[in-house]
Amino acid sequence: xxxxxxxxxxxxxxxxxxxxxxxxxxxxxxxxxxxxxxxxxxxxxxxxxxxxxxxxxxxxxxxxxxxxxxxxxxxxxxxxxxxxxxxxxxxxxxxxxxxxxxxxxxxxxxxxx
Amino acid sequence: xxxxxxxxxxxxxxxxxxxxxxxxxxxxxxxxxxxxxxxxxxxxxxxxxxxxxxxxxxxxxxxxxxxxxxxxxxxxxxxxxxxxxxxxxxxxxxxxxxxxxxxxxxxxxxxxxxxxx
Numbered sequence: 543x544x545x546x547x548x549x550x551x552x553x554x555x556x557x558x559x560x561x562x563x564x565x566x567x568x569x570x571x572x573x574x575x576x577x578x579x580x581x582x583x584x585x586x587x588x589x590x591x592x593x594x595x596x597x598x599x600x601x602x603x604x605x606x607x608x609x610x611x612x613x614x615x616x617x618x619x620x621x622x623x624x625x626x627x628x629x630x631x632x633x634x635x636x637x638x639x640x641x642x643x644x645x646x647x648x649x650x651x652x653x654x655x
Numbered sequence: 656x657x658x659x660x661x662x663x664x665x666x667x668x669x670x671x672x673x674x675x676x677x678x679x680x681x682x683x684x685x686x687x688x689x690x691x692x693x694x695x696x697x698x699x700x701x702x703x704x705x706x707x708x709x710x711x712x713x714x715x716x717x718x719x720x721x722x723x724x725x726x727x728x729x730x731x732x733x734x735x736x737x738x739x740x741x742x743x744x745x746x747x748x749x750x751x752x753x754x755x756x757x758x759x760x761x762x763x764x765x766x767x768x769x770x771x772x
Contacts, residue, residue, distance in 0.1 A: 546697075575760060584659075584746050584763035585698070630697050640711045641750065642688065643761060645697030 545569055546631060548646035556654055558620050563649045565614045565631035574607055574614045574633040575643070585630055588616075621653045657682070659764035661747050667770045668737055675733045676767045680749030687730050688761060689722055690746040691715065698746055704730060705752060737771045744768050 549564045565574065573592045577585035589598050591607035591614060598605045602625075604617040614631055628650050632643040660679045668674050680687045686705050690698035701720070702712045706727040716722075719737075724730040734741055745768075748761040 548697075577763070582766075582768065584661075584748075584766045587760060587762060590760045632697070640703065641686065641752075641759065641761070642700040642703055642711060642713075643690075643698075643748075645690075645699070648695075648697050 545644050546646035548631060548649050550649060552650050554652045555621055557622055561618050561621060563616045563629055565646050567612050569635055570611050571633035574631055576605055576616055577630045579628040623653045623655050626651055626653050659747055659749050659762055661764040661767050663767055665768050669772050670739060671736055673735045674737060675731055676745055677729060677731050678747030678764060679729045681762060684749035684751045686750045686752050687724055688748040689732050692744040692746055739771045742769055742771045
């Protein structure tokens with residue numbers, strides 16, 4: 543059982559559609575980070591959310607951190623083929639003093655033209 | 656702006672051989688992390704350094720694995736007597752510890768993909 547559960551695991555949509563990816567846990571996180579990873583490359587940071595209830599926007603991407611800091615969501619508006627990739631949420635657990643990240647299993651998104 | 660770099664990017668080795676990977680963090684970052692990612696999964700934490708001190712090791716880091724960061728700058732990860740189950744992407748990340756009480760963001764390198772035959 544993973545501490546961070548991401549859903550859905552796979553998502554295939556047409557260009558122009560909207561989508562939401564979820565990241566859920568029963569544990570509290572100090573912060574949550576969202577990364578996108580291309581095949582054969584390392585994860586690239588998209589955003590960090592720190593405060594419960596925080597909403598951050600990055601162009602067509604909207605990130606939300608749950609009030610209790612146990613969950614987060616990523617919403618993409620009008621998806622484009624360039625959004626294709628593996629989306630990972632990760633965070634340091636609140637009860638562990640180090641800063642090591644716990645990752646979700648990822649959501650693999652494919653946006654077809 | 657130079658990000659985190661890793662070398663080599665790919666490594667193919669035979670079972671039983673030793674391999675060593677290098678990570679160069681972002682220059683002003685004092686924390687360095689190693690993660691392992693198997694196909695279709697999210698990365699898993701292996702170990703991390705603050706300056707030259709290794710502060711935490713995961714139970715995933717068996718006795719065949721050793722990591723060093725001798726001068727608090729670059730780090731090496733060595734795997735001795737490799738096994739097929741060691742095949743994975745090995746990721747390095749770095750961050751700058753803050754004193755503000757906020758957990759700092761980690762920035763990842765491109766990874767080293769290891770294949771053990």
